[in-house]
Amino acid sequence: MMRAPVPVAQRALRSILGGGLVYFGLWVVVHATLALTSDGANAWDLASLALVIAPQYVLVRRSRLDVPLRTAVVLAALTTAAGLAGLVSIAGVARPSGYDAWFLGAVAFDLLALTVVGRFGTAWVTMLLVVVACLGWAVLGGRPIGVGASLIVRHVATLAVGTALAVSLRRSNAASAAFRAVQRRRRTEEDVARARASARRSAVEQVLEQAGPTLRAIAEGRRTTAEDRRQMLVLEGALRDQIRTPRLNASELRAVVDAARRRG
Structure with missing residues (x-):
């Protein structure tokens, strides 16, 4: 430019x-x-x-x-x-x-x-x-x-x-x-690392927020239905995916994977 x-x-x-x-x-x-x-x-x-x-x-x-x-x-x-x-x-x-x-x-x-x-x-x-x-x-x-x-x-x-x-x-x-170039590169790397950590933490919090009702039900000792167990599998898989492949939650595959897990 x-x-x-x-x-x-x-x-x-x-x-x-x-x-x-x-x-x-x-x-x-x-x-x-x-x-x-x-x-x-x-x-x-x-x-x-x-x-x-x-x-x-x-x-x-x-x-x-x-x-x-x-x-x-x-x-x-x-x-x-x-x-x-x-x-x-x-x-x-x-x-x-x-x-x-x-x-x-x-x-x-x-x-x-x-x-x-x-x-x-x-x-x-x-x-x-x-x-x-x-x-x-x-x-x-x-x-x-x-x-x-x-x-x-x-x-x-x-x-x-x-x-x-x-x-x-x-x-x-x-x-x-x-x-100065080394300092700029280090600051850039630190900023990228912080941004990635923040994005990953935000995504994990979203998954845990979705899991909130299920976790409260377990804590209260309520009986779980087959649908509840399927939802637990979906939430467990979503949390595991977020840790291993954080970009998956931002793609169109998220809904497809969740639907597949609900079908077993």
């Missing part, structure tokens, strides 16, 4: 209450400030900013901790392009300092988001591409390769720590989900 679409206002409210929009807004403000206030800010900085914002927006809007591989690859491509655009923006800087390479921090955050949704391989392949791009940027610009490595090394460490945390969180979430 398909679920009815959730109104935009309701989705926005859920995101705000869950911190999604708040986080995204702060993230954009911080990185936009870094992009626009870095030395020599240019159009490439704006392009890099737009490219790193897109994956964050897509991932923040998701309500599930999983992403299709195709979507993850597209987000990884945008993140890689953001890193390349950022490197182009500092092509004329001999030794970037301060927040000139702000975009690499944003790239690391995008890749951390991919690990949170379980796309560890995609995140690390993308990071490898960004590392190669940084080393290539240094070599092609006539800089020592260590300059390129120094730009990205701390972000690699950040992704490593974030990956370990994401793995731990996902395992905890899986264990919690499995525990």
Whole structure:
């Protein structure tokens, strides 16, 4: 059964209450400030900013901790392009300092988001591409390769720590989900058992209620006729059937079996 679409206002409210929009807004403000206030800010900085914002927006809007591989690859491509655009923006800087390479921090955050949704391989392949791009940027610009490595090394460490945390969180979430599933299954089994016991008890009480007049007659010591004895056989059989085959009382066979017992 398909679920009815959730109104935009309701989705926005859920995101705000869950911190999604708040986080995204702060993230954009911080990185936009870094992009626009870095030395020599240019159009490439704006392009890099737009490219790193897109994956964050897509991932923040998701309500599930999983992403299709195709979507993850597209987000990884945008993140890689953001890193390349950022490197182009500092092509004329001999030794970037301060927040000139702000975009690499944003790239690391995008890749951390991919690990949170379980796309560890995609995140690390993308990071490898960004590392190669940084080393290539240094070599092609006539800089020592260590300059390129120094730009990205701390972000690699950040992704490593974030990956370990994401793995731990996902395992905890899986264990919690499995525990809740076991609890739901046990509650369902207990509810079914109680319902069956209640139905069986109700049916037995009905049979005993039918047997009430006969039992009182026996207790009072009244003489029994042949019809009374046939009724006793019917009641005895009905009680035995209720214990052994409780569904029989709910079927059309009940009357047929009772009639057969009365005939002997």
